[in-house]
Amino acid sequence: MNPVPPGRRGRLPLSLRRRPVPWERQRPTWRDARPGVIAGALERARARPSGNWYVVGASAGLRGDRPLAGTVAGREVVVWRGPDGRPVGGPGACPHLGAPLRDSPVRCGTLRCHWHGLALDGSPYAGWAPLPVHDDGLLVWVRLDEVGGEAPSDAPVVVRRPERARALTAVYTGTGVCEAEDVVANRLDPWHGAWLHPYSFVDLAVVGSPDGSGSGTEDAFTVDVSFKVAGRLVVPVRAVFTAPGPRTVVMRITEGEGAGSVVETHATPLGPDQRGRPRTVVTEAVVATSDRLGFAVVRRAAPLLRPLVRTASGRLWRDDLAYAERRWRLRSAGRLPG
């Protein structure tokens, strides 16, 4: 464990680790990662209102001649830009004979069913009823009151993000056999970082958790950790994890290189697979920013960097989804410890 003292953060964007500690000799975190603390944080997250809003994809998917399509708890939905450019959306089955509207083209703001040409401009038509849609500039949300069952709200809870003009953004999407709460539980266990993801993280210390230990005062986990860049080169940061809603966990870098950067993880229930097991879509939005001059160059290279950021997220999520899927299997068999 070798966290950088807070006073030195920000002045040390990159560090060279002097004596790398072998993976098996890092400090075990299992005693600190008390199941009850994680379960308590999860319970409080699940009690927060969502207004029945669900993330269905990245705003970037709204451009072009095809709708953005998603499935929430077995309901197909499509979203596209209507005739006035604003996002519109609704059920993904054509009201005529049920064609999959996800495969239908958009022409001048009108979704045209590719089976028999029925045209939808986002207003109610022939039994098709629109759903509330929200584009927050990075992610697209749909409100499904019959799925959520909560009191509906006008807009989803969107976290504060760095200014887009000074940020590099990337959105990763993956699917796991588990429920949304398993994805959230994984994100509310910051102690696994350097053990499960040694290719990305070292020197992880949870310095504040919602049970009152350490420095955390809000309902948050505060973590000092170093991101591995290459070889012994690392970026030490302080990151704070919060759950602003029942299906969302946000990691905000508060000190060190990239302070202000945000990683949002959204879990959207997809519906059961053919064996009746639940599936959940993880949508992770990275909004990275930096005060450093070099970041302007990084941003210009964004189209090149985005796939790299996605690959990095993909590697982390391969392991994190395995964690979430395992948790669901144990939980559904009544064998989850703790």
Ligand code: FES
């Ligand atoms: S199924 Fe869409 S127009 Fe017939």
Ligand SMILES: [Fe+2]
């Ligand atoms: Fe993880």
